Amino acid sequence: MGAAVRSNGIHPRDTSADAATAAVPHNDGMNDHESAGTFLVIGGSGRTGRLVVERLLARGARVTVAGRRPGNPPRGATTATVDLGRGIDPALLDGVTGVVVSVEPPADDRGAQAVMNHGVADLAAAAAKAGTKVVLVSQIYITRAHEHPSLAGIIVARAAGEEALRASGAPYAIVRPGWLTDAPAGGARLEQGDTGDGRTSRALVADATVAALFEPAASGKTFEVFDAPGAQVASWSDEFASLRRD
Numbered sequence: 001m002g003a004a005v006r007s008n009g010i011h012p013r014d015t016s017a018d019a020a021t022a023a024v025p026h027n028d029g030m031n032d033h034e035s036a037g038t039f040l041v042i043g044g045s046g047r048t049g050r051l052v053v054e055r056l057l058a059r060g061a062r063v064t065v066a067g068r069r070p071g072n073p074p075r076g077a078t079t080a081t082v083d084l085g086r087g088i089d090p091a092l093l094d095g096v097t098g099v100v101v102s103v104e105p106p107a108d109d110r111g112a113q114a115v116m117n118h119g120v121a122d123l124a125a126a127a128a129k130a131g132t133k134v135v136l137v138s139q140i141y142i143t144r145a146h147e148h149p150s151l152a153g154i155i156v157a158r159a160a161g162e163e164a165l166r167a168s169g170a171p172y173a174i175v176r177p178g179w180l181t182d183a184p185a186g187g188a189r190l191e192q193g194d195t196g197d198g199r200t201s202r203a204l205v206a207d208a209t210v211a212a213l214f215e216p217a218a219s220g221k222t223f224e225v226f227d228a229p230g231a232q233v234a235s236w237s238d239e240f241a242s243l244r245r246d
C-alpha cells in the first residue's frame with residue numbers, strides 16, 4: 001500500500017490538513033485549521049446512511065452523501081451522484097479519509113452482483129490505491145445463504161464483495177448487522193463467525209460504523225452487531241480490540 005498507515009487506523013493518501021487531523025474524534029474546541037477528516041457515505045440518504053452522516057457531521061467531519069439520487073443532504077454535507085453498480089470514479093476518493101458503504105442491494109441476482117460484488121470490488125480497488133479506509137455495512141447469514149433461500153442471490157453477491165474488500169489491500173472493517181429496526185440505540189453485542197441472529201437498530205449500526213472508521217482496532221476485522229439492551233458500549237476501541245483479525 002502506498003500511503004502511510006497512521007496510528008489512528010485511518011490511512012490518509014496525503015499529508016493535507018484533513019489527513020493530518022483525521023484522528024480528532026469530536027468537534028469540541030477545534031479551530032479553523034482542524035477537521036475530523038473527509039468522508040464519502042455511499043447510501044448516505046438511506047435510513048442507516050443518514051444516521052452515519054449525522055454522526056460524522058457532529059464530529060466536525062466533511063461529508064459527501066453519495067447515491068443514485070442523493071437528494072437534499074443535511075446542512076453542512078455535500079452530494080455526489082454515484083451508482084455503485086456502474087463502478088466508481090477514483091477521483092471521488094481524492095482527499096477522502098474514509099468511505100462508508102450502506103447500500104440496499106437490488107433484489108435480482110444480476111443487479112445484486114453488479115452492486116454488492118463488482119461495485120464493492122471496484123470501490124475497494126480504488127480505495128486501496130488511495131489509501132482510503134472502507135467500512136462496509138453487510139449483513140448476517142453471509143456464510144449461511146442456504147438458511148434464507150429467498151435472499152441467497154443477495155447474500156452470495158455480498159459475500160463476494162466482502163471477500164474482494166478483504167483482498168484489496170485497502171484498510172477496512174465489515175459491519176454485519178442483524179435484522180434492522182428504527183429503535184434507538186441501546187446496548188450492543190459484537191460477535192464473529194456468523195452464527196448468531198437477532199435485531200439491530202439502525203442507530204447502533206451507525207454508531208458501530210462510525211466507530212469503526214475512527215478506531216484503529218477495527219481495521220481488518222469482520223463482525224456481527226446485535227442489540228443487547230443494558231450492555232452499553234463503554235469503549236468501542238476495547239470492543240474492537242477483543243475481536244480477531246480476518
Ligand SMILES: NC(=O)c1ccc[n+]([C@@H]2O[C@H](COP(=O)([O-])OP(=O)(O)OC[C@H]3O[C@@H](n4cnc5c(N)ncnc54)[C@H](OP(=O)(O)O)[C@@H]3O)[C@@H](O)[C@H]2O)c1
Pocket residue numbers: 042043044045046047048049066067068069070082083084085101102103104105115137138139140177178179180202
Ligand atoms: N433490512 C434489514 O433487515 C437489513 C439487515 C442487515 C443488513 N441490511 C443492510 O443494511 C444497509 C442499510 O440498510 P437501510 O435499510 O438503512 O438502507 P435504505 O434505507 O434502504 O437505504 C439504502 C441506500 O442505498 C442507496 N443505494 C441503493 N442502490 C444504490 C446504488 N446502486 N448505488 C449507490 N447507492 C445506492 C440508496 O440511495 P439511492 O436510491 O439514491 O441510490 C439509499 O441511500 C443496507 O446495505 C441493507 O441491505 C439490512
